[in-house]
Amino acid sequence: MRKLILIALALGMIGMVLIPVLAEAEEGEAAGHAYIGVKRCGMCHKGDKNGNILETWEAGPHAKAYATLASEEAKAAYTEMGKEGNPQEDPACLKCHVTGHGADAALTGKLDMANGISCEACHGAGGDYWKKNIMEDREQSIANGMVAAPKEHCVSCHNEESPTFKGFEVEEYYSKIIHSLPEGE
Ligand code: HEC
Ligand code: HEC
Ligand code: HEC
Numbered sequence: 001m002r003k004l005i006l007i008a009l010a011l012g013m014i015g016m017v018l019i020p021v022l023a024e025a026e027e028g029e030a031a032g033h034a035y036i037g038v039k040r041c042g043m044c045h046k047g048d049k050n051g052n053i054l055e056t057w058e059a060g061p062h063a064k065a066y067a068t069l070a071s072e073e074a075k076a077a078y079t080e081m082g083k084e085g086n087p088q089e090d091p092a093c094l095k096c097h098v099t100g101h102g103a104d105a106a107l108t109g110k111l112d113m114a115n116g117i118s119c120e121a122c123h124g125a126g127g128d129y130w131k132k133n134i135m136e137d138r139e140q141s142i143a144n145g146m147v148a149a150p151k152e153h154c155v156s157c158h159n160e161e162s163p164t165f166k167g168f169e170v171e172e173y174y175s176k177i178i179h180s181l182p183e184g185e
């Protein structure tokens with residue numbers, strides 16, 4: 001009996017050492033997916049047959065989020081904040097107006113700032129889930145970095161830190177950018 005207790009104690013101690021190590025490895029992996037850029041996602045998610053998802057994004061507000069930073073409105077907001085310079089070069093603006101801002105440079109090489117807020121800003125960096133055999137399996141996609149519930153993350157940008165913030169209601173806003181796979185899929 002006493003032997004069993006000692007073994008249990010020893011296992012417990014190994015567990016205490018191992019669990020934090022494992023948790024760290026998982027976090028590292030989650031942060032380690034490379035971005036592939038909207039063109040790659042669009043290869044499969046465009047056209048009538050596929051629900052025109054690329055086209056819907058192109059026509060929507062997020063595709064022009066970087067261009068917006070060059071507008072008169074952006075300059076006005078900028079001046080009002082007491083700032084000088086170019087909003088398109090200011091990390092304080094870019095953090096919500098381009099995809100992957102602040103991520104490790106080794107992971108963002110395929111991104112073009114001109115594409116503003118693209119697929120991967122909401123669905124997660126696609127370097128490890130974009131392949132067809134993984135994409136067809138929802139669980140595999142999630143295990144490889146796909147964000148399963150992107151609506152929960154809208155408020156990471158749609159919040160009062162935005163100098164032009166006018167409020168945010170998730171369903172109302174989502175209805176303006178809604179995109180979906182074709183019926184029956
Ligand atoms: C090689 C083709 C291909 C590429 C490239 C691709 N996808 Fe997909 N994607 C698919 C297929 C196929 C499905 C599954 C459709 C179905 O279930 O009928 C899918 C499903 C999805 C889903 C729905 C998952 C779910 O079940 O909720 C999302 C979101 C998605 N893709 C986003 C992306 C993003 C973002 C990119 C780029 C990073 C991308 N895809 C690149 C083929 C692709
Ligand atoms: C990474 C930052 C980011 C995330 C995440 C994000 N957005 Fe946005 N969103 C923006 C920016 C920046 C703009 C302004 C684009 C512009 O006007 O150039 C915008 C604009 C919009 C607009 C247009 C608003 C208007 O006044 O015309 C809608 C609608 C919208 N977003 C919906 C959503 C929804 C729904 C989600 C979550 C599923 C979401 N956004 C997630 C950054 C983000
Ligand atoms: C916390 C995220 C965030 C930051 C930081 C941010 N923005 Fe935005 N920006 C948004 C979102 C979200 C929108 C969409 C409209 C809204 O709700 O404000 C937006 C919209 C805009 C618009 C369009 C206004 C409109 O009514 O459509 C301009 C111009 C703009 N931002 C300029 C800037 C400038 C300049 C900076 C840097 C000083 C900046 N933003 C920093 C999130 C942000």
Ligand code: HEC
Pocket residue numbers: 038041042045053054057062117118119120121122123148149150151174177179180181182
């Ligand atoms: C602003 C955030 C945002 C951007 C940008 C965005 N999506 Fe989505 N996407 C969403 C949300 C939110 C949903 C709905 C998820 C849900 O139903 O919970 C969704 C759903 C999807 C689905 C699943 C649709 C279905 O019928 O199940 C696919 C596929 C998809 N997106 C692909 C893309 C691709 C490809 C791009 C880029 C061209 C893109 N998305 C850009 C937020 C975004």
